Amino acid sequence: xxxxxxLISKENKISIITINRPTSLNALNxxxxxxxxxxxxxxxxxxxxxxxxxxxxxxxxxxxxxxxxEFADFGQKEAEQLARxxxxxxxxxxxxxxxxxxxxxxxxxxxxGLELAxxxxxxxxxxxxxxxxxxxxxxxxxxYGGTQRLPKLVxxxxxNELIFSxxxxxxxxxxxxxxxxxxxxxxxxxxxxKELATIISNNSPMAIAKAINAVNLSDTDKGxxxxxxxxxxxxxxxxxxxxxxxxxxxxxxxx
Numbered sequence: 353x354x355x356x357x358x359l360i361s362k363e364n365k366i367s368i369i370t371i372n373r374p375t376s377l378n379a380l381n382x383x384x385x386x387x388x389x390x391x392x393x394x395x396x397x398x399x400x401x402x403x404x405x406x407x408x409x410x411x412x413x414x415x416x417x418x419x420x421x422e423f424a425d426f427g428q429k430e431a432e433q434l435a436r437x438x439x440x441x442x443x444x445x446x447x448x449x450x451x452x453x454x455x456x457x458x459x460x461x462x463x464x465g466l467e468l469a470x471x472x473x474x475x476x477x478x479x480x481x482x483x484x485x486x487x488x489x490x491x492x493x494x495x496y497g498g499t500q501r502l503p504k505l506v507x508x509x510x511x512n513e514l515i516f517s518x519x520x521x522x523x524x525x526x527x528x529x530x531x532x533x534x535x536x537x538x539x540x541x542x543x544x545x546k547e548l549a550t551i552i553s554n555n556s557p558m559a560i561a562k563a564i565n566a567v568n569l570s571d572t573d574k575g576x577x578x579x580x581x582x583x584x585x586x587x588x589x590x591x592x593x594x595x596x597x598x599x600x601x602x603x604x605x606x607x
Contacts, residue, residue: 357384358391359409365402365553366546367395370409377416378408380464389441396449402557403549404449406472407456408465411538414457414481415465420490435495438464443496446471447568450561452552456545457481458538462520467496470505473564475531476545477523478538483531484520504571506530556591556607 359370369391371378395401408414423434446453446468455472461483469475469483477483485498493499494515503511506529514521526532536544552560562582569575586592591607598605 353390353394355387355391357381358387360391360395362401363546364550365400366405366549367398367401367403368405368407368542369395370407371415372409374410374413376419377413377460378410378465379416379419380468381419381422385438385442389445392442392445392449392453396451402451402553404451404453405456405542405545405549406446406453406468407458407542407545411459411480413459413465414455414461415468416460417463417465417486418496431495438496443467443471447473447501448564450564451557452549452560452564454545454549456541457483457523457532458541462486463494463498464496467494467498467501470501470531471497474533474548476534476536476541476548477526477532478541479523479535480538481523481526481532481535482520483523483526484518485515486518486520488516489518502531554604554607556595556605558589558591558607559586559595562586 357371357373359372361368369388371384371388373379373384392404395404423431426434452474453472454474454476455469457469457475457477459478459481461469461481463486466483466485485494485502487494499515502514510529523532523535527535534544562585566575566579566582569578594607595605
């Protein structure tokens with residue numbers, strides 16, 4: 353499949369999606385969101401891909417935000433549809449993907465860019481990264497899940513502070529509050545992200561898919577029951593049989 357605004361590369365069991373709009377600091381327009389949604393659909397079905405890395409082109413920006421020009425003149429119904437479509441096409445899709453998605457945040461992650469990173473399962477960042485939700489400075493609020501995902505990651509008080517103040521924070525501050533997992537110099541970011549992806553790719557994809565669903569329900573009343581159900585279900589899967597056999601035989605499993 354040919355894309356205008358994104359690049360996809362593959363090595364071993366890892367696929368890397370790069371948002372490639374450097375002249376716009378990789379801002380998310382409608383076409384880029386559609387292309388990303390299509391790319392994730394394709395990679396979820398790709399049997400050779402076990403982990404996906406999402407990053408931005410260049411050294412300045414992961415995603416600097418949404419393309420404001422596209423919706424500047426929208427009314428209420430159009431704006432609601434924009435947010436709903438974005439969630440369905442991309443943001444919720446990433447969060448619920450059966451394969452882990454790691455955001456390699458290589459610069460500005462603002463507005464829709466931070467919301468995109470938060471939809472990913474894991475976030476690594478470069479030291480030059482700046483993160484924030486500046487929507488209220490435009491008289492808006494986050495519309496791609498920012499008010500919902502940020503409190504789950506950093507707590508309600510810090511989420512309120514970041515959303516209400518619209519201030520940008522550094523990558524190191526983001527790590528302090530749990531918004532990103534690790535911080536590296538820019539030159540090491542992708543290789544460090546690949547290292548983690550490689551470790552994950554050697555584990556059971558069937559078990560990881562179940563774990564993603566269970567973790568996503570951890571803040572609901574269905575969380576514990578879902579974990580129990582999935583714990584039972586994996587006992588019937590080939591990966592469990594291979595994993596236990598490999599452990600007993602003192603060898604590495606071949607998932």
